[in-house]
Amino acid sequence: METILAFTALGVLLVLGMGAFGTAIGFGLLGGKFLEGAARQPELAPMLQVKMFLVAGLIDAVTMIGIGFGMWFTFANPYLEALKAAAGH
Amino acid sequence: MSSEALTATSYIQHHIQNMTYGQLPAGYERTDGTVLDQAMWTFAHSAAEAKAMGFWAWHVDTLGWSIVLGIIFCFCFYRIAKDATTATPGKWANFLEWVFELVDKCVKESFHAKSDVVAPLALTVFCWVFLMNLMDLVPVDWLPKAAALISGDPHIFFKVVPTTDPNATFALSISVFVLIIFYSIKSKGIGGFIGELTLHPFESKNIVGKMLLVLPNLLLEGVALLAKPISLALRLFGNLYAGELIFILIAMLGYWQLPAHFIWAVFHILIIILQAFIFMMLTIVYLSMATEHH
Numbered sequence: 001m002e003t004i005l006a007f008t009a010l011g012v013l014l015v016l017g018m019g020a021f022g023t024a025i026g027f028g029l030l031g032g033k034f035l036e037g038a039a040r041q042p043e044l045a046p047m048l049q050v051k052m053f054l055v056a057g058l059i060d061a062v063t064m065i066g067i068g069f070g071m072w073f074t075f076a077n078p079y080l081e082a083l084k085a086a087a088g089h
Numbered sequence: 090m091s092s093e094a095l096t097a098t099s100y101i102q103h104h105i106q107n108m109t110y111g112q113l114p115a116g117y118e119r120t121d122g123t124v125l126d127q128a129m130w131t132f133a134h135s136a137a138e139a140k141a142m143g144f145w146a147w148h149v150d151t152l153g154w155s156i157v158l159g160i161i162f163c164f165c166f167y168r169i170a171k172d173a174t175t176a177t178p179g180k181w182a183n184f185l186e187w188v189f190e191l192v193d194k195c196v197k198e199s200f201h202a203k204s205d206v207v208a209p210l211a212l213t214v215f216c217w218v219f220l221m222n223l224m225d226l227v228p229v230d231w232l233p234k235a236a237a238l239i240s241g242d243p244h245i246f247f248k249v250v251p252t253t254d255p256n257a258t259f260a261l262s263i264s265v266f267v268l269i270i271f272y273s274i275k276s277k278g279i280g281g282f283i284g285e286l287t288l289h290p291f292e293s294k295n296i297v298g299k300m301l302l303v304l305p306n307l308l309l310e311g312v313a314l315l316a317k318p319i320s321l322a323l324r325l326f327g328n329l330y331a332g333e334l335i336f337i338l339i340a341m342l343g344y345w346q347l348p349a350h351f352i353w354a355v356f357h358i359l360i361i362i363l364q365a366f367i368f369m370m371l372t373i374v375y376l377s378m379a380t381e382h383h
Binding site for chain 2: 053054056057058060061062063064065066067068071075076081
């Protein structure tokens, strides 16, 4: 059981950490390109901003899915329940 | 369950469990110790019971809140539409007309075919998802405590944000998926729809090549097609579930929770509007892709 708990904790940390890493790089590139485009053509800035938020939501998507899975494993660990079911028999 | 001490984990687990109504099998031992002599339809009193109810259980709190919020949305827009005059609109009418024009602009920019369904669908998706997300800003314990007082059961499960339940987000995205397939078949015919899945992106001139390439094409296009509803549902669910869980975690901080709650709530306001907007935009874009010819 300790093995399952330990490895679950490590797994959740990896999911959250790598998600944060990828999202940070993605948002950095996105924001940088937006600022460049707005500096080149300031009259397009409002339209670009709307599109930037749209892409921002898409970048966040898989990270959030990862966070959802991470929270599920932290608070309702299915491996722990499988272990309890196996031990109960 | 009532003899369980209030620990951090039990508080969190209490707040992430939906109010589940389902059938428990005969011979099942419930949390208060009673053994069922025959299969019974009842409310779950613990997470283990909810799990034992299986797939065909109802999340009553999700259903209730989503229906109530849908009725509020329909009622507000119905009243404003009925009383619409050419005179200067009041504040509420002004706000709803602004929302309406925003959705209209988004649809006009992205959807180029003719349809009576897409713009109202986009408005419904945006407003309904936004209202469901908005329930997350109500402080964590208020509505569950009120439900416990009204029902008399201090351990009642009551989640008020329907979009933190993957059942609700998948219901929305599967409905959109059905519409995508319906519009694809309506504008391209069944042959065109199947052709789009099996003849792209690898193409061939002769019939033998076409037959050989059907399987790789189907694999790629099938994954792209299925990724649409799955990513729509899980993106909304993941964002809202993570947000709600952070509210629950902040609620365990004691007095320090007040500034932390405020900061997170301000950030969360952006997230809920953004996620509703993205769900609406992707619905419009997917439906527009479904009606396009190559």
